[in-house]
Amino acid sequence: MKSKRWWVPYAFLALPLTMYAIWVIIPLVQTLILSFTNWDGVSPTYEMIGFANFRRLFGDPNFQKSLLNNVRWLVGFAGVTVPLGLLLAVFLDQKFRGSKIYKTFMYLPMTLSFVVIGQIWMWILEPRTGALNSLLALFGLGPVGWLSDPSVVTYSLILAASWKQISYAMVLFLAGLKLVPNELVEAAYVDGANAWRRFFSVVLPMLRPAMVIAVTISIIDSLRAFDIVYVLTRGGPFYSSSVMANYMYVQAFHNYRMGYGSSIATVQFLITLGFIIFYIRHVLKKEAEL
Amino acid sequence: MKRFIFYALATFLVVVWLTPFLISVFTSLKSMDELMLMRRWWEPPRELKPGNYITAWTDANMGRYFLNTFIITVPSVIGALFLSSLAAFALSWFDFKLSTPILMVFVGGMLVPFQMLLIPVYRFSVNTGLYDTYHGVILFHIAFQLGFCTFFLRNFMKTIPDSLFEAARIDGAGSFTIYRRIALPLVLPAMAALSILEFTWIWNDYLWSLILLQSDRLKPVTLGLVTMQGQWITSWNVMSAGAIIAAVVPLVVFLMFQRYFIEGLTMGSVKG
Numbered sequence: 001m002k003s004k005r006w007w008v009p010y011a012f013l014a015l016p017l018t019m020y021a022i023w024v025i026i027p028l029v030q031t032l033i034l035s036f037t038n039w040d041g042v043s044p045t046y047e048m049i050g051f052a053n054f055r056r057l058f059g060d061p062n063f064q065k066s067l068l069n070n071v072r073w074l075v076g077f078a079g080v081t082v083p084l085g086l087l088l089a090v091f092l093d094q095k096f097r098g099s100k101i102y103k104t105f106m107y108l109p110m111t112l113s114f115v116v117i118g119q120i121w122m123w124i125l126e127p128r129t130g131a132l133n134s135l136l137a138l139f140g141l142g143p144v145g146w147l148s149d150p151s152v153v154t155y156s157l158i159l160a161a162s163w164k165q166i167s168y169a170m171v172l173f174l175a176g177l178k179l180v181p182n183e184l185v186e187a188a189y190v191d192g193a194n195a196w197r198r199f200f201s202v203v204l205p206m207l208r209p210a211m212v213i214a215v216t217i218s219i220i221d222s223l224r225a226f227d228i229v230y231v232l233t234r235g236g237p238f239y240s241s242s243v244m245a246n247y248m249y250v251q252a253f254h255n256y257r258m259g260y261g262s263s264i265a266t267v268q269f270l271i272t273l274g275f276i277i278f279y280i281r282h283v284l285k286k287e288a289e290l
Numbered sequence: 291m292k293r294f295i296f297y298a299l300a301t302f303l304v305v306v307w308l309t310p311f312l313i314s315v316f317t318s319l320k321s322m323d324e325l326m327l328m329r330r331w332w333e334p335p336r337e338l339k340p341g342n343y344i345t346a347w348t349d350a351n352m353g354r355y356f357l358n359t360f361i362i363t364v365p366s367v368i369g370a371l372f373l374s375s376l377a378a379f380a381l382s383w384f385d386f387k388l389s390t391p392i393l394m395v396f397v398g399g400m401l402v403p404f405q406m407l408l409i410p411v412y413r414f415s416v417n418t419g420l421y422d423t424y425h426g427v428i429l430f431h432i433a434f435q436l437g438f439c440t441f442f443l444r445n446f447m448k449t450i451p452d453s454l455f456e457a458a459r460i461d462g463a464g465s466f467t468i469y470r471r472i473a474l475p476l477v478l479p480a481m482a483a484l485s486i487l488e489f490t491w492i493w494n495d496y497l498w499s500l501i502l503l504q505s506d507r508l509k510p511v512t513l514g515l516v517t518m519q520g521q522w523i524t525s526w527n528v529m530s531a532g533a534i535i536a537a538v539v540p541l542v543v544f545l546m547f548q549r550y551f552i553e554g555l556t557m558g559s560v561k562g
Contacts, residue, residue: 113494
C-alpha cells in the first residue's frame with residue numbers, strides 16, 4: 001500500500017536501519033577502504049598504498065595455503081556433505097512408527113556450537129592417546145597425525161565440521177521431501193518405475209529448490225569457516241590448516257596488520273559475493289512467483 | 291521385513307552419528323587414571339566421577355561463563371525480534387521506491403563473511419567505550435541479526451491478507467496501531483520460531499565475543515571453554531564436562547521446541 005505520508009515507512013525503519021548501518025554496512029565499506037592502507041591498528045594515521053596489500057597477498061605462501069584449504073572446504077561441503085545429507089534425508093523420510101525420534105537424534109549436532117564440536121572432536125582426533133588412534137591401535141594400525149600431520153589436518157577439520165553441516169543439509173532436504181506429492185511417486189510406481197527411477201526422475205527434480213539452497217549456503221559457509229579451525233588448530237601446524245578467515249584474524253589481531261588483514265577479508269568477501277548475489281536473486285525470484 | 295531393515299539400519303546410523311557426543315559424555319564422567327590407562331574412550335565409565343562437573347563449574351569458572359551467556363543472549367534475542375518486526379512491517383506493507391533495495395541489503399548482510407566486519411566493529415567499540423562491556427556485544431548481536439530476522443518476519447507479514455489492513459485503515463487506525471494490533475499478533479507464531487533459532491545462534495556465538503570482550507568475568511561459555519584449555523588442557527575429563535555444560539542449554543531448547551526450530555530453519559532457508 002502507498003502511505004499518504006512518504007516518511008511513514010522510514011519512521012519504522014529508522015532505528016533498525018541505523019543500527020544495521022553502524023554495525024554492518026559502514027564497517028563493510030570501511031574494511032574495503034582499509035584494504036588499501038598500511039594501518040597497523042595502533043597508529044592514529046595511515047597511508048593509502050594502492051594495491052600493494054593485494055599484490056603482496058598473492059605472493060604470500062601462507063595466504064595461498066589458506067585459499068587452497070578454503071577450496072578443500074568448499075569441495076567437501078558442497079560435494080560431500082550435501083549429497084550425504086540428501087542420502088540420510090531420503091532414508092529417514094519413512095512413515096514408520098518412531099522414525100521421528102531417529103530424526104531428532106540425527107539433528108542434534110546442528111544445535112551445538114563449533115566450539116563445543118571442536119572440543120568433542122579434540123579427544124577423538126588427538127594424535128597420541130585420542131579415541132580414533134586408540135581404536136586403530138586395536139587393529140594394529142596407525143597412529144595417524146589427525147591434527148599434527150600437515151597433509152591430513154584440514155580433512156580432519158572438515159570431517160568435524162561436516163558433522164554439523166550434514167545435519168543441516170538433511171533438515172533442508174527433509175523439508176523439501178514433505179512437498180513431494182505422494183500421488184506423483186505412486187503414479188510412477190504404478191507405471192512400473194523402479195525405486196532408482198522414481199528417485200531420479202520424480203523425487204530429485206522436486207527437490208531442486210532445496211538443493212539450490214543447500215549447495216549455496218554450504219558454499220558460503222565453507223568460505224567463512226573460522227571457529228572450528230581456530231579452536232582445534234589455530235590454523236597450524238605451520239599454517240597447514242589455515243583458512244582465509246583464520247589467516248585474516250591472525251594478521252589483523254595478532255600481528256597488528258589491519259590493512260593487510262582487511263585485504264584478506266576483501267578477497268574472501270569478493271569470492272563469496274557471487275554466491276551471495278545468486279542467493280538473493282534466487283530468494284527474491286521465489287518471492288515474485290508467490 | 292522392510293520395517294525391520296529400517297529400524298536396524300536407523301539404529302546403527304544413530305549410534306554411529308552420536309558416538310562423538312557419547313565419547314564426550316563418557317569422558318566427562320571418568321577419572322584421568324581410567325582415561326589414560328584404559329584408553330577405551332567408547333566404553334562407559336567403570337566408576338562415575340560426577341565431580342568433574344563441579345570442578346568445571348566452580349574451579350574452571352564455567353558457572354560464571356554460563357551466567358554471562360544468559361546475560362548476553364536474552365536481551366539480544368528480544369532486541370533483534372522487536373526491531374526487526376518494525377523493519378519487516380515497513381518492508382511488507384508499504385509500497386515505496388527503496389523497499390526492495392533495503393530488503394536486499396538486509397538479506398545480503400547476513401551472508402557476508404564476518405571477517406569483513408571485524409576490524410571496523412572492533413575499532414568502533416574501542417572508540418565508543420563499548421569494548422569489553424555486555425551491552426557492546428548485545429548491541430552488535432541485535433544489529434547483525436536484524437538481517438535474518440527482518441527477512442524472516444517480512445516473509446510472514448506478506449502472507450497476511452491486505453483486506454485485514456485495509457479494514458483497519460478504513461476504521462481510522464494509524465500505521466503504528468495497525469502494526470501493534472494486527473501485524474504483531476498475527477506473526478507471533480513466526481516470532482516464536484525465530485526466537486528459538488536466534489537464541490541458539492547467539493548462545494553459540496564465539497567470534498564476536500572473542501573480538502569484543504576481554505575480561506574473564508564477562509566471557510560467555512563458548513569463549514570460556516576455550517579459555518579453560520589454557521589451564522585444564524591436561525584434564526580431559528574436566529574439559530569434556532565444560533563442553534557438555536556449554537552444550538546443554540541449546541540441546542534442551544532444541545528438544546523442547548524442535549518443531550519451531552526446524553520450521554524456522556527451513557522457512558528462512560538460511561543459517562546465521
